[in-house]
Amino acid sequence: MTRVLISGGKVVSASGRSDADVLIDGETIAAVLAPGQAETLGLSDEGRDVTVIDASGKYVIPGGVDVHTHMELPFGGTAASDTFETGTIAAAWGGVTTIVDFAVQRTGESVQDGLAEWHRKAEGNCAIDYGFHQIIGGVDEESLKAMTYLVDHEGITSFKLFMAYPGVFYADDGQILRAMQNAGESGAMIMMHAENGIAIDVLVAQALARGETDPKFHSFTRPAELEAEATHRAISLSKVAGNVPLYIVHMSASEALEEVAAARHAGHNVFAETCPQYLYLSIEDQLAQPGFEGAKWVCSTPLRSKHEHHQADLWKGLRMNELAVVSTDHCPFCMKEQKELGLGDFSKIPNGIGGVEHRLELLYQGVVTGELSLERWVETCCTTPARMFGLHPRKGVIVPGADADVVVWDPNGHTTIGVDHKHHMNMDHSAYEGFEVDGKVDTVLSRGTVVVADDQFHGRPGHGRYLPRGLSQYLQ
Numbered sequence: 001m002t003r004v005l006i007s008g009g010k011v012v013s014a015s016g017r018s019d020a021d022v023l024i025d026g027e028t029i030a031a032v033l034a035p036g037q038a039e040t041l042g043l044s045d046e047g048r049d050v051t052v053i054d055a056s057g058k059y060v061i062p063g064g065v066d067v068h069t070h071m072e073l074p075f076g077g078t079a080a081s082d083t084f085e086t087g088t089i090a091a092a093w094g095g096v097t098t099i100v101d102f103a104v105q106r107t108g109e110s111v112q113d114g115l116a117e118w119h120r121k122a123e124g125n126c127a128i129d130y131g132f133h134q135i136i137g138g139v140d141e142e143s144l145k146a147m148t149y150l151v152d153h154e155g156i157t158s159f160k161l162f163m164a165y166p167g168v169f170y171a172d173d174g175q176i177l178r179a180m181q182n183a184g185e186s187g188a189m190i191m192m193h194a195e196n197g198i199a200i201d202v203l204v205a206q207a208l209a210r211g212e213t214d215p216k217f218h219s220f221t222r223p224a225e226l227e228a229e230a231t232h233r234a235i236s237l238s239k240v241a242g243n244v245p246l247y248i249v250h251m252s253a254s255e256a257l258e259e260v261a262a263a264r265h266a267g268h269n270v271f272a273e274t275c276p277q278y279l280y281l282s283i284e285d286q287l288a289q290p291g292f293e294g295a296k297w298v299c300s301t302p303l304r305s306k307h308e309h310h311q312a313d314l315w316k317g318l319r320m321n322e323l324a325v326v327s328t329d330h331c332p333f334c335m336k337e338q339k340e341l342g343l344g345d346f347s348k349i350p351n352g353i354g355g356v357e358h359r360l361e362l363l364y365q366g367v368v369t370g371e372l373s374l375e376r377w378v379e380t381c382c383t384t385p386a387r388m389f390g391l392h393p394r395k396g397v398i399v400p401g402a403d404a405d406v407v408v409w410d411p412n413g414h415t416t417i418g419v420d421h422k423h424h425m426n427m428d429h430s431a432y433e434g435f436e437v438d439g440k441v442d443t444v445l446s447r448g449t450v451v452v453a454d455d456q457f458h459g460r461p462g463h464g465r466y467l468p469r470g471l472s473q474y475l476q
């Protein structure tokens, strides 16, 4: 077996940082060595069956874990533009070594058929390891049984429900309660898209009737109150179901965050994630751009006003662990022929922003500007997502026995984001076009194999393996 020594770097974990060398044997981490120890063991010379990666002056962190992606997701008459191949290659470029994507059961279809379809799309195509959550788009006796089966036999331990998108994914309160009770019996996690979709659809129809068709009305018809109301209701239902673990996805509003903070303060098993778009982008600076430009930033939950301190509150939430995880909700659509479906009617713009490639570098800006510690950056982007969704200790940590998913991060490097700067996502634009950020992905290893180094992709589709997951370890 080949051995790799990542030498001379500063190893950063969720709990601290230290100068150390990381020894990899085959696909796993063999040892974390104090400086000088590798030489004593005769490991530092090239040609002794050890490949040395020089990490001097750099950080060595666990590979990124993005627990919210939508490769090839059919949506609004089209499909997300990244395949599992293009999307996982872009992820690797951005220092991500694990994604957890969402297999879909649409209303009226069977859960197992949906899952089988997602396996077909992903198998043999991924450049990095991948797992699945299961979207339950129709709660009934059959899908409830399927949930239990997936936990017991398929390594799928988290189920996403929608309080939005009536007629597509929407579950009513009774269905949500039943799914939560079912999850409570098997120990599974319920993930929630928390927006009051019934009320939103009324506001959308009224806006369109007034001739308000521009992309910005996407946000105006999805007010923060309706995110907070749904968040509160989901929390209440999870309490009634027996304090069932609940994870609110893509949180964008201060009002919703307050609901999560209150529930956590009261000791409930409630967690939440946010995404880079909510930390950096706004109605004023992006979504309300003239003409149809704003379509690039149509996503749900929507971007919020920069004058309402959502962004500052979300950063604070990340520091305070009211927000446990940063994911991307990577759901890319090109402007041409995809976002364009909503020309003249914002409600027909496919919802989604692509960002799987940029999460680590965008969040690292929070370290640069003092919003997050280096350790908290690693914790929210790598370690907690793995623990939250049953991937610990294989993923998210650099400890002996863990998969050798490692990123060498250059804090002195510099990254310019955008389609003009050759991003690797299959998109004809970038939500972060022209963003200049400090820090750069230097080298990425996935299970001991170098997949990115020297500004080159060295991986291959099919290297990535399916990851059956255990129950959430966040409460254990």
Ligand SMILES: [Zn+2]
Residues within 6 Å of the ligand: 068, 070, 329, 331
């Ligand atoms: Zn999503």
